[in-house]
Amino acid sequence: MSEKISFLGLGNLGMPIAESLINSGYELTVWNRTQSKAEPLAILGAKVAAEPMDAIIPGGIVISVLADDAALEEIFSMEVVEKLGKGGIHISMSTISPETSRQLSQIHEWYEATYVSAPIFARPEAVKARIGNICISGNVAAKERVKPILQTFVKGIFDFGEEVGAANVVKLAGNFMIAASLEMMGEAFTLAEKNGISRQGIYEMLTQTLFAAPIFQNYGKVVASNIYEPVAFRLPLGLKDINLTLKTASDSNVPMPMADLIRNRFISAIAKGRDNLDWGALAMGASDDAGL
Amino acid sequence: MSEKISFLGLGNLGMPIAESLINSGYELTVWNRTQSKAEPLAILGAKVAAEPMDAIIPGGIVISVLADDAALEEIFSMEVVEKLGKGGIHISMSTISPETSRQLSQIHEWYEATYVSAPIFARPEAVKARIGNICISGNVAAKERVKPILQTFVKGIFDFGEEVGAANVVKLAGNFMIAASLEMMGEAFTLAEKNGISRQGIYEMLTQTLFAAPIFQNYGKVVASNIYEPVAFRLPLGLKDINLTLKTASDSNVPMPMADLIRNRFISAIAKGRDNLDWGALAMGASDDAGL
Known part of the structure; x- marks a missing residue:
């Protein structure tokens, strides 16, 4: 796979998603607040970053699966988004408010990166069975670039248009x-x-x-x-x-x-x-x- | 078909059920408060009764699909249940309270008839497509006798035991x-x-x-x-x-x-x-x- 992916958040849902991406052949750099949770993925070949900033690839793709709005806002600081920068895409999979998505989307735009909302309907076992479903909204070109990645681990992707908060x-x-x-x-x-x-x-x-x-x-x-x-x-x-x-x-x-x-x-x-x-x-x- | 059936109540649901029974070969005697509604069934070969009492066959089977508890209690008077009498079975398909079913069941018992609760989950088009479902409760032998009749027009029959109000x-x-x-x-x-x-x-x-x-x-x-x-x-x-x-x-x-x-x-x-x-x-x- 040509895309290198940064992956932030290895909770109950993040973990099986990251594992699935590695199994599909993507090169993953993972970060989690409790770093020890990344160990099983390191064994599978993932690089483990000590800080979110270290995980980010300029112009690359970052996927976040975080606990709540506050965690997302804290981790995606100005500096982190600036490093993602031009051509970079943030696939935001957490269940958060549309308002937070809209605000983060603006910050990403300032740095010429793109924020895509892609919350997932799936319990961990559904991720493993690849029967989850994703709602997606945001910039058209960015969505087209990330859909092939998402398709490797879900059953359906439902597009709710360009307004970034819609999928939330x-x-x-x-x-x-x-x-x-x-x-x-x-x-x-x-x-x-x-x-x-x-x-x-x-x-x-x-x-x-x-x-x-x-x-x-x-x-x-x-x-x-x-x-x-x-x-x-x-x-x-x-x-x-x-x-x-x-x-x-x-x-x-x-x-x-x-x-x-x-x-x-x-x-x-x-x-x-x-x-x-x-x-x-x-x-x-x-x-x-x-x-x- | 050996069973002759009395059928009371030709509303939105009763009508397609009665029609389906006729098409399955049962001899129906139908009654409806507004008698003109029975005309299409008369053309199909149903006998039309002027009063509920006239529709009842002693020791036979009567199906009721009525509007509410009050209609059922009014139509199944002591005299009507007495005529149904020994060996008779009343399949009560209306959506009514379990309490009304228990009371009517007792009255049926006095006259050696049996009351079976068999409310149906189906909109009229689902009856026509034979994809409705029936919940049934009451006397075991009576349920066994009536199930083949019900099976001609529904997809599933779910048995909730002998307590007659359970299906309600x-x-x-x-x-x-x-x-x-x-x-x-x-x-x-x-x-x-x-x-x-x-x-x-x-x-x-x-x-x-x-x-x-x-x-x-x-x-x-x-x-x-x-x-x-x-x-x-x-x-x-x-x-x-x-x-x-x-x-x-x-x-x-x-x-x-x-x-x-x-x-x-x-x-x-x-x-x-x-x-x-x-x-x-x-x-x-x-x-x-x-x-x-």
Whole structure:
């Protein structure tokens, strides 16, 4: 592969993406705040950078998969973006606000680099199976240059045009819908359980028929069993995302009462000490309320 | 076919079911409050009864597809159930409360008849395509006798055991989930629209990936277009169903905050004169609130 790629952020999602890129033949320079997490990738042939600045290749491609808006803003300092510079492209895959994308995009423009939003819908196992999906938005030429790279590890790429924040909005709307599906199943399965019907029974019926979609089949299994470990996406990250959804909604004057309800469920789950569970544990609120 | 069937209720759903049974070779005696609606079935060979009592065959099978609990209780008077009598089976397909099913089941038992709950998940076009699904509960022997009849016009039959109200609970939980999906898409698509993203674009992305299920694909198309005609299921029937869900929830001590939100959306839609639209118009509430 001709493209050399800098890769920043080796969390639950970043790690399998980086690994997939190395396996596809890309030369990766990786950076992670906790450097030891990069070791398995070094064994596969990745260079490991001590600082973000050291990872950046002038005019090259950098992919970031970071925890939140603050981490992205901190790591992509003026100096880092200046080094990326003319012809450089930043593929920003984190789930962040469209506002942060717009601001970062402007900074990149000042230094003649290009910022592309490319948030991904995938749990770690979906990355490994190459069945994730990416929403993308930003400069047309930059998107065309990076799509072949993204295509090596996802199933679908959905283009939402040139406004750089658009893909972030779709990602936040989608994450809201996943969280709302958890609450929906929590309430429905609890209603069934309190009426003597097994949670597994109603889960099977609904997810084989009307709700035969990955979100309901995968998360529904978890909600039916009411067991929220192992953790693929920690519950506080769900609160972070719904807060971003509601901030974006407020900024664009969109009341979202269902999202408000979800937000309160996340806050309550954390109050009950569920911050180390998978975000599916949001659904426990309905069971708690019913005295189960 | 050896079974002669009485069929009560030729509404949007009852009509295609009755037609399908005739086409499968069953001898039907049909009754409908507005008798003229039976005429197309008479042409196909159905007998038309002037009163429910006249349609009943002692020891036979009667299928009811009626508007609500009150209609079912009124039509299945003591006299009608007495005529159905020993060996008779009533397949009750209406969306009603589990409580009404339990009470009617007891009345049937007094007269040595059997009441089976068999609510159906299907819009009229799904009945015609034989892709609907039935939840069933009640007496084991009666269910075995009627399943071959039901199998002629649905794709799946899901058995929820002997407690006669169980299938009704699953149906109400499922209808709640459909209505909640409408609200969810209403909020998500409105957030997209107010951020310059086409409703059609976010609809296509989400329903080809995470939400690739019939409910989201079919209703999502309608929510994306914001056009709620033609009507397959009138909006006030949605309010009727969510009221039944919340009544059942209250009876079993299950708070359902998402269902409360849905109920208020239905009430508001009726207040705004949308009672002649399809129940998908529930999703307009989110657009209204955002000033669209």
